[in-house]
Amino acid sequence: MKPRKRLQTLFVLFLGILIGTGLTLERISQADREVSSEEVSIPYEQLQLFSEVYSQIKGKYVEKVSDQKLMEGAIDGMLQELDPHSTYLTKDMLREMHVETEGKFGGLGIEVTTENGFIKVVSPIADTPADKAGLQAGDLIVRINGTPTKDMNLMEAVKKMRGEPGSKIKLTVVREGFEKPRDFTVTRDVIRIESVDSRMLPHGIGYVRIKQFQQDTGAKVREQIAQLKDEQKGSMQGLILDLRNNPGGVLSAAVEVADAFVKQGKIVYTEGREDSSEMTLRANPDDVLSDKPIVVLVNSGSASASEIVAGALQDRERALVVGTSTFGKGSVQSILELSDGSGLKLTTARYFTPQGRSIQARGIEPDITVRPLEVSKPEQSGERLTEKDLPGHLMNNGGSGQPGGGEGAKKDGKTPTYLEDYQLNQAMNLLRGIILMETKKAS
Template identity: 50%
Template sequence: MSKQVKTVLVLVFGIFVGISVSLTSSVLADKSAKSSASGLPLNELRNFSDIFARIKSDYVEEVDDKTLLENAIRGMLTGLDPHSAYLSPDEYKELKIGTTGKFGGLGIQVGMEDGFVKVISPIDDTPAYRAGIKAGDLIIRLDDKSVKGMTLNDAVKIMRGEPGTDIKLTVIREGADKPLTITITRAIISVKSVKSRILEDGYGYVRISNFQSKTARDLVSEITKLKKENRDELKGLVLDLRNNPGGVLTAAADVADAFIDDGKLVYTKGRIPNS
């Protein structure tokens, strides 16, 4: 496949983070229950148990066990680094919807930073893009609701909605004197992650806005189309990944495989051997 394109000029490659989500039914454990138990921080677990019981008995409102335990799991992961997170079954379903390329909403890739919703990138040709939302914007309010205390999934659910309805975003933007209020009309977001055009005779341009499950297949189709438009020959290709927030890791690897003949494309490295 890579021989179709002899020269690849990467306009901006940068660093992109691919998200690979997998569910596993196995649990890594030590060889013996005794050695596993001896490694548990018993004093800290007693503290956790005491706090759990105190919340159950004294908190101003009743909280069910599932909510408390799920929040504890989220806290363990979000405290590690900005890219570690726990996904409930509903959140995993939302993630799968987002990587198919079609959903109802505003058209922005978002994450969490310091308790606010951070815009990673507006998606090309969507309501958010046309309204002027920019990468790096911090969303602090959705309509009249502060995002402080919300999970990312809570915020995404609010931003998605019936096409034709409006939502008001209050954002903090670097360089702006005060928060900006931007009203956006929701629409069906059908995102084509790969677009292409001929730049000049013999040279093509391909933009990949994010990595969806079908991105690699669409890339091959676009390159084939470019070749047909250029008498079945391309001297070079500009691959534009600017503001690409990432997406499905296997899709990103498949895209790289389209241009690289051999060698290692992706690997993971952890503190556990062979992890």
């Protein structure tokens, strides 16, 4: 029987800083993105109003403003009215976006969005400067090197936070429990994200942690599981797949990871307004673990591609999902190249788990809830930010391993052992129970 039956029971865009929680569906060329006037009606009256406002600003504003600044501001304004993950990409941003999927970029290693005119932390990426400096999900960045961020454009904030590796930046943070804002000094660095770590735990249990879904993540997962099996001389008894604080990444990578453990059926499907936004992705008939039990660890920092994997393994009854509710980002972004070399990251579809669940602003609920056991000072407490907290979010429509994740990790930058990571320890105990049950049945 599968684990659940045995026990009866989310822009990704790294520009030195990770903006939003993204899942990239496809890259659409300038030719493909053209839309005929027959498909979209032109609102001439509204455009005339826009032209009037534009002329008044150009002629009467107290200072001269460039056409480029005004037009980019107008585009930003349109996209901000849609959802937190749709955004305009300048030429440089579009070029640098592809660095993220290669796992190497410069900056702080922090994922941010906007909320009520301020810059808000979605999640610091594990083992990056931001994480080591003590920044936490939900932190509100109110000043960058002394400059207030109130009503600051997100792209402007990103530009201020980027810089040469080794240089320092001071972020003034408001956090629930803080009596007053506090300053965090972060040293910029070139961030190299190895997307997959693995190691063997006691009792023949393998451990694989995915920090981020990159183009080669699926292949790396298969490689490292093969290495673990060789290390155990083929006697690996089960696997813990750690997706905690994994903000997502590339859709194809998430599908490849889930496909490594699922033999048949749907992994994920997407629905959008255009035919090109609708697809169903299915599993190939193989399982790298040969039906050995799996526990998937998740938390509120598990988003997007992480939720696809967790949802697929849960719906297919292939794994037991353990931890806390996930972020709840169930939308897909496409990259549309524009005629001048810039681009749009535009939300074009929702994705669904194999059983048709949309997790947008809802998240994946674990089969067994295990909260991190952590003694903290009052100012360190506070709720984690999730997709439903983002302004304008879409509505729901229907070894060399580093075990643990941010919620179970030490704040001194050192990775905890499985004995120090309460969630990981509990996951291992659950998996041991499943293995023992199967051993008794077989004997």
